Amino acid sequence: MDIIRGVFKMPRLWWLISLILLVLLATLPLYGSAYTVILITAIIMYVILTVSWTMFFAPTGYLSLATAAFFGIGIYTMAILGEQLPLLPAVIAGGLVSFVVALIVGAITLRLRGVYFTIFTFGLVELIKHLLLFWEINVTGTRGRFVVLENNNTIFGVILGIFVVLMLTYYLLRRSKYGLALRSIGENEEAAAHLGVNVNLLKVFTFALSAFFMGAAGAIMATRWTYVDPYVAFNVLHSFLPVLMAIFGGMSQLYSPIIGAVIFAYIEEQLLTRFPEYFMLIFGVILVVAILYLPNGLVGLVRKWWQKGLREENVNS
Amino acid sequence: MLVSALNIVINGLLLGGLYALVAMGLNLQYGVARVLNIAHGEFIMLGAFITWAMYTKFGINPLLSIVIVGPIVFIIGFIIQRTLFTSLRTSAPSQPAFEGSSMLASFGLLFIIQNVALIIWGGDMRAYSYYNFGINLGGAVFAANRLIALIFAVVIGIAFYIFLVRTRIGKAIRAAAEDPTTAGIMGVNINLVLALCFGLGAVMAGLAGVFLSMCFPIYPVMGLEYLIITLIVVVLGGLGSIPGSFIGGFILGLIGSAVSSWQPSLALAAYYFIFMLLLIIRPKGILGK
Secondary structure, three states: OHHHHHHHOOHHHHHHHHHHHHHHHHOHHHHOOHHHHHHHHHHHHHHHHHHHHHHHHHHHOOOOOOHHHHHHHHHHHHHHHOOOOOHHHHHHHHHHHHHHHHHHHHHHHOOOOHHHHHHHHHHHHHHHHHHHHHHHHHHHOOOOEEOOOOOHHHHHHHHHHHHHHHHHHHHHHHHOHHHHHHHHHHHOHHHHHHOOOOHHHHHHHHHHHHHHHHHHHHHHHHHHHOEEOHHHHOOOHHHHHHHHHHHHHOOOOOOHHHHHHHHHHHHHHHHHHHOOOOHHHHHHHHHHHHHHHOOOHHHHHHHHHHHHHHHHHHHHO | OHHHHHHHHHHHHHHHHHHHHHHHHHHHHHHOOOOOOOOHHHHHHHHHHHHHHHHHHHOOOOOOOHHHHHHHHHHHHHHHHHHHHHHHHHHOOOHHHHHHHHHHHHHHHHHHHHHHHHHHHOOOOEOOOOOOOEEEEOOEEEEHHHHHHHHHHHHHHHHHHHHHHHOHHHHHHHHHHHOHHHHHHOOOOHHHHHHHHHHHHHHHHHHHHHHHHHHOOEOOOHHHHHHHHHHHHHHHHOOOOHHHHHHHHHHHHHHHHHHHHHOHHHHHHHHHHHHHHHHHHOOOOOOOO
16 A cells, blocks of 8 residues: 555656556547547547636636636637638637736736625626627627638647647646645735735636637637637637636646546537437536536545555554 | 606516526525525526426415425525535635635536426427416516516515524524634534525525516526626625625616616626626625625
């Protein structure tokens, strides 16, 4: 048992495992079927949304439901710029537009506490959706847009790249003094401010940083959907699913939201193809059950069992 | 010009009465039980659909449906509070943690109720005609059913306020809203009071649904749209202030009717705009503490 416990504390081994997994993923188009590539792309999309949501929520405790807004902004940026710009700059542009919008929104709203902030971010999705609809109906006279189509393997490569950058960012953020300062905001905001933490700047910047990845993910996913309109782009489900996936997996460890997102995104794909009319119902039930019985997520539960097992082992020996 | 202004005001008041009723219900749930119930709009939808089904299947007068819808949604709300939210409340480490988790759980409820309704009734728009003739008031014309809805909404709203201020249970509710722990020590059965509040809040949404179904087309996903308006009304009036919600409902109704007369598709965007302004300038609302 001590060996296993030691293994868990070896950062170098974790890096190795991550690297092997990453190489396996990166070479997937060489050996996997087209279906697998598309499925994994969808799963990684959810992982990106979940991890970037967690990046802001886990340390600060600010529950944002604006994920769909930033994701949608990325989608629309790609729809507008996709023809003028090459793919990668367009994806980065999608992230940057989301980043800027999040900076503005964050600067206005992050003074709000608790439920006010959540309601506001939830309203933001609907506001952007309705303004876009109004714009499309009354100004451009069209509904929806076509997006330049991209090769599935290219999309997979780009989304994997976003994922790697996101994980490195999140890792560094957690390890740095900024991560510590962020957590102090979550613990006690007044105390953090008194200790000299620039509370507002830090919150707004992290919020915008998480929005950057959501926007970039939206921009690249737009090239897979070929046609987008405000209802597709600003689907509120994209705000809820990341929250649910993070709760489901847990948020204490770097990897726990990934596990929640991977399991849940896979379940979602299966449910959507087999029982499309019951999908949302089952989704609601899982959400309620996860909140009731998994306060620390799946990872938290497994760790609890693990520690219990270790303790019993120690008692026996 | 004068007639159109009168039209805007009357339409705003008619709409505002319903907003006020729904918002009072939500505010009761948040102010006392501390649950920001995102599934509140679903109780409006349930009330509307039960009324519609009763009227079209059995020919039951929509106003009589009040006595059917009321108990049904009350029991649903009561049970939800006693089971789901009570267990979340007792296991939550802190008040903000409970508010976050209960709000998320209510999102789950929203999806459950909405999709059960979709499975039962399908996704179509439904409507029926009841007292659907025009009333002319100084040149402004509106449907009679909307006036009925307004009168009932105001009467129920005021009756509830009197209940809250004058009766013993009302006092217990207010005490629980101030400080649940102390109220509990003073002999208030806190779990019962919270469940009662949640049930009563659901009743107000359900009854608003009854009146809505007389005036507007209904559909299973209507709840979310009304919920967003309700949230804005509640924040406008002040979270936790019942009279604030009542006034806020009418204010938002008037604004909505003014914007709609100019550019109907912008009404909802205007609501958000007001909401954002409000959150920036005065997040505690008109009558908030």
